[in-house]
Amino acid sequence: MFTMGANLAGDSWETKKLKEPNKSFTKISKNEHQLVFTFEKRRGKPVTLVGRFFMNDKEKKEILKLLKTKLGCGGTIKDEWIEIQGDKKDKIIEVLEKDGWKFRKK
Numbered sequence: 001m002f003t004m005g006a007n008l009a010g011d012s013w014e015t016k017k018l019k020e021p022n023k024s025f026t027k028i029s030k031n032e033h034q035l036v037f038t039f040e041k042r043r044g045k046p047v048t049l050v051g052r053f054f055m056n057d058k059e060k061k062e063i064l065k066l067l068k069t070k071l072g073c074g075g076t077i078k079d080e081w082i083e084i085q086g087d088k089k090d091k092i093i094e095v096l097e098k099d100g101w102k103f104r105k106k
Helices: 057-071 089-098
Strands: 036-042 045-051 075-078 081-085
Touching: 036 089, 045 089, 057 075, 057 081, 057 089
Parallel strands: none
Antiparallel strands: 036 045, 045 081, 075 081
C-alpha cells in the first residue's frame, strides 16, 4: 500500500533531497547575448535583474564582481540571472556596453 516516514533502509540516513544536476546549456559569446532587464520590489526595496546569461558559473561570477565593484552595491546570481540591489539599469548598461555586451531593445 504505502509507507509513512523516512526511508531508513540500507546504509543511507540522509534526509536531505539530492540536488539535480545542472541543466544543460549552450555557451554563447557575449556579443551574441541579448540581455534584458526586469525590475522588482522585494520587501519594499528595488531589485534589478539582468539576464539571461548562458555561460558557466565562473564567468557569471566575474561579471557579478565587475558590476558590484563598479556600482558599489550588492548582488547575487540566480540561475541565468544576475540580481543587483537597487534601481541601477542605466549604470549597468554603461558598464556592460564598455565590456562588449548587447541588450535587447524595447
